[in-house]
Amino acid sequence: MQSRLSKTLGHTAREARLRAGLTQETVAERLDLTQEVYGRIERGLLLPSVITVRRLSLVLHVSADQLLGIDSSLTHSPSSGRDSPQVRRLIRAVRELSASRLRTLSLLIAHFRRRD
Structure with missing residues (x-):
């Protein structure tokens, strides 16, 4: 399970980083990580700490739920589509x-x- 979670998080982080037009180096700096460590996260080889997941969600402007591959339809109220x-x-x-x-x-x- 951890391997699947690592790969999901890494893939989502990479997609969000590319959408934001950021380099791995920039994201790593903002997270106070080395580029090598951040690259391992994106490749799904390293599962970051909860604190790093939170900081990553802030840097990449995505929810932690998205990074973790949690189905948003399970976490949002039914009225959210009618805002x-x-x-x-x-x-x-x-x-x-x-x-x-x-x-x-x-x-x-x-x-x-x-x-x-």
């Missing part, structure tokens, strides 16, 4: 945020939730 255009635009904008801006947005949301 308003405003909600879909907001979701797209959030997916494009850098890790630091995403953390800032998360803090703002937590602040407003406490005030309600």
Whole structure:
């Protein structure tokens, strides 16, 4: 099972990296890994730690579910396909945020939730 998971994660990471127009070297730097180690992840030879999977999802702008090959239809609510255009635009904008801006947005949301 671990081998299949490693290969799924590696394939998905590679596809996302290519879509983003990034090199292995760039992604490795952003993850604070050597290029050799990141290359082993993409080839499915190394299963990264949970922390690295999370950082990888942020760097490549894909969900951890996608990296792990989890069927998104099992994890999303039935109403997600009926979201308003405003909600879909907001979701797209959030997916494009850098890790630091995403953390800032998360803090703002937590602040407003406490005030309600």
